[in-house]
Amino acid sequence: MKWLKSRKGQQAVIILSFITVPLLLLVIFTYLPFAQMVQFSFYKMKYLTPPDKRVFVGLRNYIDVFTRDDCFKALKLSFYYCAGALFQLALALFLATILSFGAKGGNVFKGMMFFPYLISGIAIGFIFKFFYTRGFVLDSILGIVGIDVDSLPYWLKDQKVNNWSLVATSVWRYFGQNMVLFIGAIMSVDAELYEAAALDGANRFQQFFHIILPGIKTIVTLNVILSITGSLSAFEPPFVITGGANGTGTYFVIMNEIAHVTQKVGLASAMAVVLLVIIFIVTILQKLFFKYVFREADT
Amino acid sequence: MKISKILTTTIKYLVLVFFSFAAVVPVVSCIFTAFKTADEYQTTSVITPPSNWLYFENFVKAFKTANMGRAFLNSLIVMVVVLLVSVIVGTQLAYVLNRFEFFGNGIIRNLFLFASLLPSIAMQVTVYKIMTVLGFVNHLYGYIIMMCGTDVISIYIFIQFMENISSSVDESAIIDGASYWTVYWKIILPLLKPAVVTACILKGVSVYNEYYCANLYLMDKEIRTMSTSLYTFVGPMGSQYNLICAGVLISILPAFLVFIFSQKQIYSGITQGAVKG
Numbered sequence: 001m002k003w004l005k006s007r008k009g010q011q012a013v014i015i016l017s018f019i020t021v022p023l024l025l026l027v028i029f030t031y032l033p034f035a036q037m038v039q040f041s042f043y044k045m046k047y048l049t050p051p052d053k054r055v056f057v058g059l060r061n062y063i064d065v066f067t068r069d070d071c072f073k074a075l076k077l078s079f080y081y082c083a084g085a086l087f088q089l090a091l092a093l094f095l096a097t098i099l100s101f102g103a104k105g106g107n108v109f110k111g112m113m114f115f116p117y118l119i120s121g122i123a124i125g126f127i128f129k130f131f132y133t134r135g136f137v138l139d140s141i142l143g144i145v146g147i148d149v150d151s152l153p154y155w156l157k158d159q160k161v162n163n164w165s166l167v168a169t170s171v172w173r174y175f176g177q178n179m180v181l182f183i184g185a186i187m188s189v190d191a192e193l194y195e196a197a198a199l200d201g202a203n204r205f206q207q208f209f210h211i212i213l214p215g216i217k218t219i220v221t222l223n224v225i226l227s228i229t230g231s232l233s234a235f236e237p238p239f240v241i242t243g244g245a246n247g248t249g250t251y252f253v254i255m256n257e258i259a260h261v262t263q264k265v266g267l268a269s270a271m272a273v274v275l276l277v278i279i280f281i282v283t284i285l286q287k288l289f290f291k292y293v294f295r296e297a298d299t
Numbered sequence: 300m301k302i303s304k305i306l307t308t309t310i311k312y313l314v315l316v317f318f319s320f321a322a323v324v325p326v327v328s329c330i331f332t333a334f335k336t337a338d339e340y341q342t343t344s345v346i347t348p349p350s351n352w353l354y355f356e357n358f359v360k361a362f363k364t365a366n367m368g369r370a371f372l373n374s375l376i377v378m379v380v381v382l383l384v385s386v387i388v389g390t391q392l393a394y395v396l397n398r399f400e401f402f403g404n405g406i407i408r409n410l411f412l413f414a415s416l417l418p419s420i421a422m423q424v425t426v427y428k429i430m431t432v433l434g435f436v437n438h439l440y441g442y443i444i445m446m447c448g449t450d451v452i453s454i455y456i457f458i459q460f461m462e463n464i465s466s467s468v469d470e471s472a473i474i475d476g477a478s479y480w481t482v483y484w485k486i487i488l489p490l491l492k493p494a495v496v497t498a499c500i501l502k503g504v505s506v507y508n509e510y511y512c513a514n515l516y517l518m519d520k521e522i523r524t525m526s527t528s529l530y531t532f533v534g535p536m537g538s539q540y541n542l543i544c545a546g547v548l549i550s551i552l553p554a555f556l557v558f559i560f561s562q563k564q565i566y567s568g569i570t571q572g573a574v575k576g
Contacts, residue, residue: 023407030414108319121510177569233421276421
C-alpha cells in the first residue's frame, strides 16, 4: 500500500492504466491477425474449417501467388498505379509551385482541386462510372472539342485503356491533397531566400530548382516512396467501377475475392504476407536512402 | 520582357483553370443529372444543365430508398465514438511513452511503428476470423471497436507532437503535488489540442469514407453506414443515374459543408499529418 502512494508506485499505476487499452487493441486487431496470417499461409483451409481438418501444404500457397495467372497479373497491374502516382506527384508539385508564387483566386483554385480528396471511394466510383459510360460525360466533352465519339474507345471495357481510366480516377482523387502537402512544405522554406534570389535576378525556374526543390526534397522523396506502397494497395477504383472485370483486378481486388468469395484463406494469407514483405523491403530501403543520401547532402 | 510576362501569366492561369475544371467537372455533371426528371435524363446530354433547378424529387427518392437518414446517423455514431476513443487512448499512450522510462517503452513504440506499415485491407483476411470468434460481426459496436484498434496513425501523430512539449511545465506541477492524472488531464491534453485537431481531421475523413470493413462486417440494413448504403444503388437502380447522382451528392454534402467551414484547419491538418518517418 505504501509503495502505491510513492512516486514510483503512482508512475507504475499511470503507466499500466494508460497502456493497457491501446496494447490490447493492438494485439487483437494487428498482431494476432498477423500471426494467424503467417500460420494460415501454410495451410489449405476455409474460415470455418476446424483446426484439425486444415491441410498443411508447406510453401504451395506461396508458389501459387507467383504462378497463378490472376495473382501475378494483379501484381503487375501495380505498375500502372505506380506510373499514375508518379505523374500525380509531378503534377501536384507543379501546381503547388505555381500557387505558392501567388495567383489571384489561389484559394478558390486550391479548394476546387483539393475537394475530391474528401469524397468517399464509393461516391467516386459512381461518379466515374457515369463519367466514363459510352456517350456520357467524357465522350460529350471530347465531342465539344471536336472529337468523333465513334473513334473513341470504351473507356472501361477496352483492355488497352481501361486500366489507365481507373488510374486517372485515383490521380483525380489525390493530386489536390498532394498539392496542399507540397504548398505547406514550400511555405516552410525561408521566404528571405526567394527575395534574395529574386534580387540576384534568378528567374522562376532557377528559383524552383535551386531553392524550392532542395528545400522540400525530404517530403517529395517520402511521397514518392509512399506512392510505391500505395500503388500495391490500389483497391477502390477497380472494386467499385469495374468490379475487377476485363483485366482490371488489382492485387487487393483479387485478394478480396480469394479470401471472402472463394474462401481460399490459405492462399489469401500467402498473398497478404507477400505484399507485407514487399512493403517491408521498400520501407527499409527508404530508411537507408534517407540515412545515407540526405545525411551527406545536408552537411 | 513585358510580352513574355503576359505570356507566362496567361499560361499560369490557363493551367490552373484547366486542372480546377478537371477536378470539378465529374462532380458538376453529377449535380446537373441529379436535378433532371427521368424524361429529361433520357433525352438531354449529360452536360447540359437541368431545366428546373428546384426539382428535388430524385434527392427525396434516393434518400428514402437507400435509407440514408439512418445511414447518416450510424456514420455519425461511428465517427464520434471512434474519434473520442482514439483521442483519449492515443494521447494517454503518447503521454506515458514520452514522459516515463520503463521496460518495454521502446518495444511498444516499435510495435506501433511496424503496425502502421500493414495495409488494412490485407489484414482483414485474418481480422475477419477474429471478428467472427469475438461475435463482433454484424454489430455496430463490433465495427466501432475494430475501427478504434486498427488505425494507428493518430497515435503516431500524438507521439511526435509530445516530443515538442517541454517537460518543465509538468515537472513543476508534479513538485507542487499534482497527480499524474491531473498533469495529463489539465496540462498535457490542452497542450496537445493542435495535434488532436489534426488527428481528428485525418481520421474523421477516413472513418466517414470507410467502405471495405463496413461492407464486410455490417450486413443488416439498419446498421449500414453512409458508404455501404450508397453502394446499394448498384443493384436495383442499375443505370438510373439521375437517382444515383442524387444519392452521391447527399453522401458528399456533409463533407462539403465541413470543408467550407474549416478549410484552413483541414489544410494544416493534412500538412502536419504528413510529416512523419
